[in-house]
Amino acid sequence: MTKHEFFVDMTCEGCSGAVTRVLTKLDVKFDIDLPNKKVFIDSDKDKDVLLETLKKTGKTVTYIGPK
Template sequence: MTCEGCSNAVTRVLHKLGGVQFDIDLPNKKVCIDSEHNVDTLLETLKKTGKNASYLGEKSVQ
Protein backbone atom coordinates (compact mmCIF):
# COMPACT_ATOMS: atom_id res chain seq x y z
CA MET A 1 0.00 0.00 0.00
CA THR A 2 1.51 3.22 -1.10
CA CYS A 3 -1.42 5.60 -1.62
CA GLU A 4 -5.04 6.40 -0.82
CA GLY A 5 -6.13 4.32 -3.82
CA CYS A 6 -4.51 1.24 -2.31
CA SER A 7 -6.02 2.02 1.06
CA ASN A 8 -9.46 2.40 -0.52
CA ALA A 9 -9.09 -0.95 -2.33
CA VAL A 10 -8.22 -2.69 0.96
CA THR A 11 -11.16 -1.02 2.68
CA ARG A 12 -13.53 -2.07 -0.11
CA VAL A 13 -12.58 -5.78 -0.12
CA LEU A 14 -12.58 -6.07 3.67
CA HIS A 15 -16.02 -4.43 3.93
CA LYS A 16 -17.35 -6.88 1.33
CA LEU A 17 -15.99 -9.80 3.35
CA GLY A 18 -17.78 -8.62 6.50
CA GLY A 19 -17.10 -9.50 10.11
CA VAL A 20 -13.86 -7.51 10.02
CA GLN A 21 -12.56 -4.57 12.01
CA PHE A 22 -9.34 -3.07 10.74
CA ASP A 23 -6.95 -0.15 10.99
CA ILE A 24 -4.84 0.92 8.01
CA ASP A 25 -1.36 2.28 8.75
CA LEU A 26 -0.50 3.75 5.35
CA PRO A 27 2.94 5.21 6.25
CA ASN A 28 4.09 1.76 7.43
CA LYS A 29 2.15 -0.10 4.70
CA LYS A 30 0.30 -2.31 7.21
CA VAL A 31 -3.26 -3.29 8.04
CA CYS A 32 -4.15 -4.51 11.53
CA ILE A 33 -7.21 -6.75 11.31
CA ASP A 34 -9.52 -8.12 13.98
CA SER A 35 -11.73 -10.73 12.37
CA GLU A 36 -13.78 -13.87 12.80
CA HIS A 37 -12.15 -15.19 9.59
CA ASN A 38 -8.96 -17.23 9.45
CA VAL A 39 -5.67 -15.85 8.13
CA ASP A 40 -5.89 -17.69 4.80
CA THR A 41 -9.32 -16.19 4.05
CA LEU A 42 -8.05 -12.71 4.90
CA LEU A 43 -4.96 -13.09 2.70
CA GLU A 44 -7.03 -14.36 -0.24
CA THR A 45 -9.40 -11.43 0.20
CA LEU A 46 -6.54 -8.92 0.28
CA LYS A 47 -5.04 -10.43 -2.90
CA LYS A 48 -8.18 -9.25 -4.72
CA THR A 49 -6.73 -5.74 -4.51
CA GLY A 50 -3.90 -6.79 -6.82
CA LYS A 51 -1.32 -6.20 -4.09
CA ASN A 52 0.87 -8.69 -2.27
CA ALA A 53 -0.19 -9.49 1.28
CA SER A 54 1.55 -11.43 4.03
CA TYR A 55 0.77 -12.32 7.63
CA LEU A 56 3.11 -10.67 10.13
CA GLY A 57 1.68 -12.23 13.29
CA GLU A 58 -0.60 -11.13 16.06
CA LYS A 59 -0.43 -7.62 17.41
CA SER A 60 0.96 -7.33 20.93
CA VAL A 61 -1.39 -5.76 23.45
CA GLN A 62 0.32 -3.93 26.28
Protein backbone atom coordinates in the same frame (compact mmCIF):
# COMPACT_ATOMS: atom_id res chain seq x y z
CA MET B 1 -11.52 -12.31 18.38
CA THR B 2 -7.96 -12.25 17.06
CA LYS B 3 -6.12 -9.20 15.77
CA HIS B 4 -4.08 -10.07 12.68
CA GLU B 5 -1.29 -7.95 11.22
CA PHE B 6 -0.58 -7.88 7.48
CA PHE B 7 1.95 -6.06 5.31
CA VAL B 8 0.24 -4.68 2.19
CA ASP B 9 2.32 -2.82 -0.41
CA MET B 10 0.18 0.34 -0.44
CA THR B 11 1.60 3.59 -1.80
CA CYS B 12 -1.39 5.94 -1.88
CA GLU B 13 -4.97 6.61 -0.80
CA GLY B 14 -6.20 4.64 -3.81
CA CYS B 15 -4.37 1.57 -2.52
CA SER B 16 -5.87 1.91 0.95
CA GLY B 17 -9.26 2.46 -0.71
CA ALA B 18 -8.92 -0.90 -2.48
CA VAL B 19 -8.13 -2.58 0.85
CA THR B 20 -11.14 -0.88 2.43
CA ARG B 21 -13.44 -2.11 -0.37
CA VAL B 22 -12.44 -5.79 -0.09
CA LEU B 23 -12.45 -5.85 3.72
CA THR B 24 -15.82 -4.09 4.00
CA LYS B 25 -17.37 -6.98 2.05
CA LEU B 26 -15.99 -9.42 4.68
CA ASP B 27 -17.66 -7.48 7.53
CA VAL B 28 -14.57 -7.33 9.76
CA LYS B 29 -13.11 -4.54 11.90
CA PHE B 30 -9.86 -3.21 10.50
CA ASP B 31 -7.33 -0.37 10.68
CA ILE B 32 -5.05 0.74 7.86
CA ASP B 33 -1.61 2.21 8.61
CA LEU B 34 -0.73 3.62 5.19
CA PRO B 35 2.69 5.15 6.06
CA ASN B 36 3.92 1.79 7.41
CA LYS B 37 2.01 -0.28 4.82
CA LYS B 38 0.24 -2.32 7.51
CA VAL B 39 -3.32 -3.54 7.87
CA PHE B 40 -4.68 -4.74 11.23
CA ILE B 41 -7.80 -6.91 11.12
CA ASP B 42 -9.95 -7.95 14.12
CA SER B 43 -11.65 -11.17 13.09
CA ASP B 44 -12.43 -14.77 14.01
CA LYS B 45 -12.00 -15.71 10.33
CA ASP B 46 -9.03 -17.87 9.35
CA LYS B 47 -5.91 -15.88 8.47
CA ASP B 48 -5.80 -17.59 5.05
CA VAL B 49 -9.28 -16.24 4.25
CA LEU B 50 -8.10 -12.75 5.20
CA LEU B 51 -4.90 -13.15 3.18
CA GLU B 52 -6.75 -14.26 0.04
CA THR B 53 -9.20 -11.38 0.43
CA LEU B 54 -6.37 -8.84 0.70
CA LYS B 55 -4.68 -10.35 -2.38
CA LYS B 56 -7.78 -9.42 -4.40
CA THR B 57 -6.47 -5.83 -4.30
CA GLY B 58 -3.61 -6.86 -6.60
CA LYS B 59 -1.07 -5.70 -4.03
CA THR B 60 1.77 -7.71 -2.51
CA VAL B 61 0.46 -9.06 0.81
CA THR B 62 2.35 -10.78 3.63
CA TYR B 63 0.94 -12.15 6.87
CA ILE B 64 3.04 -10.86 9.75
CA GLY B 65 1.21 -12.61 12.57
CA PRO B 66 -1.24 -12.13 15.41
CA LYS B 67 -0.94 -8.77 17.16
